[in-house]
Amino acid sequence: MINGISIVSVWVLDQDSAREFYTGKLGFELTNDVKLDNGMRWMTVRPPGNASQEFLLMDPSHSMLDGKTADQVRALVAKGALSPGVMATSDCRGDYEELVKRGVEFTAPPAERPYGVEAILRDDSGNWFSFTQRTM
Amino acid sequence: MSYRQPDVASLRMLRKARDRIDRDYREEIAIAALARGAGYSREHFIRAFRAAYGETPGRYRTRRRVERACELLRSVNLTVTEICYLVGFSSVGTFSTRFSELTGMSPTRYRAEAASRGGPAPIPGCFALMWRTGLPASSLDSTSGEAAGALGHVASGT
Numbered sequence: 001m002i003n004g005i006s007i008v009s010v011w012v013l014d015q016d017s018a019r020e021f022y023t024g025k026l027g028f029e030l031t032n033d034v035k036l037d038n039g040m041r042w043m044t045v046r047p048p049g050n051a052s053q054e055f056l057l058m059d060p061s062h063s064m065l066d067g068k069t070a071d072q073v074r075a076l077v078a079k080g081a082l083s084p085g086v087m088a089t090s091d092c093r094g095d096y097e098e099l100v101k102r103g104v105e106f107t108a109p110p111a112e113r114p115y116g117v118e119a120i121l122r123d124d125s126g127n128w129f130s131f132t133q134r135t136m
Numbered sequence: 137m138s139y140r141q142p143d144v145a146s147l148r149m150l151r152k153a154r155d156r157i158d159r160d161y162r163e164e165i166a167i168a169a170l171a172r173g174a175g176y177s178r179e180h181f182i183r184a185f186r187a188a189y190g191e192t193p194g195r196y197r198t199r200r201r202v203e204r205a206c207e208l209l210r211s212v213n214l215t216v217t218e219i220c221y222l223v224g225f226s227s228v229g230t231f232s233t234r235f236s237e238l239t240g241m242s243p244t245r246y247r248a249e250a251a252s253r254g255g256p257a258p259i260p261g262c263f264a265l266m267w268r269t270g271l272p273a274s275s276l277d278s279t280s281g282e283a284a285g286a287l288g289h290v291a292s293g294t
Contacts, residue, residue, distance in 0.1 A: 075144060078144045078145075078147035078148045079189070
């Protein structure tokens with residue numbers, strides 16, 4: 001049976017900038033940053049303390065996509081249309097304050113929801129994430 | 137339309153302008169100021185924004201305000217007039233007109249229908265007024281098409 005989700009791919013516009021954002025600002029740990037023979041740069045990060053879940057930070061222009069498709073994906077990321085998912089936190093309000101101090105952008109501050117406390121975070125490329133402390 | 141999609145750098149600036157509308161939707165930020173921040177003239181900005189997002193920045197802001205008003209009408213015990221000013225409109229007449237255009241009914245009727253369907257118990261309005269930057273802004277994000285958590289969509293049934 002499928003027993004988990006190990007890697008989620010996140011399209012980013014600039015891998016150097018993404019590496020700095022995810023490790024330097026969000027506090028993720030870098031788990032891989034290697035150049036493959038086919039030109040792809042395989043770069044993965046994970047939230048601290050969680051060895052089983054990683055983001056693969058991929059550049060559409062150096063991926064399996066053809067050039068035109070890559071440009072379309074880059075446009076979607078840049079305009080803010082894509083959302084890779086939900087980041088989990090045990091302290092949404094506290095982390096929000098800290099991350100804002102580090103220059104992370106949010107489009108909505110923490111607020112009570114039926115399922116917990118949620119803010120909306122932007123990464124440096126334009127992807128948005130729900131940033132949620134679940135209560136159920 | 138022969139308008140070309142802007143390049144990635146321009147889209148990024150448009151997105152930052154739109155994020156600013158999301159964050160500061162209550163404020164009457166001049167479209168010209170948003171345009172300057174994004175590196176456009178006012179007219180060019182409006183065209184580029186519409187090409188990227190399907191509506192003008194002014195219209196987008198109005199829709200955000202109405203979405204937030206909907207949430208407040210569903211969940212908070214404030215008058216329609218109070219909600220009108222709370223979400224950033226400066227005239228009740230304009231608020232009612234825009235609200236009706238976007239939802240197909242008046243704010244009063246919207247509230248009555250929401251109440252008849254049931255839903256979360258109204259919370260005291262003083263809390264919403266106190267949390268001007270917290271509750272109204274965020275509780276409405278769950279109904280927005282863009283900056284809402286996936287869970288929010290489910291939870292709010294939108």
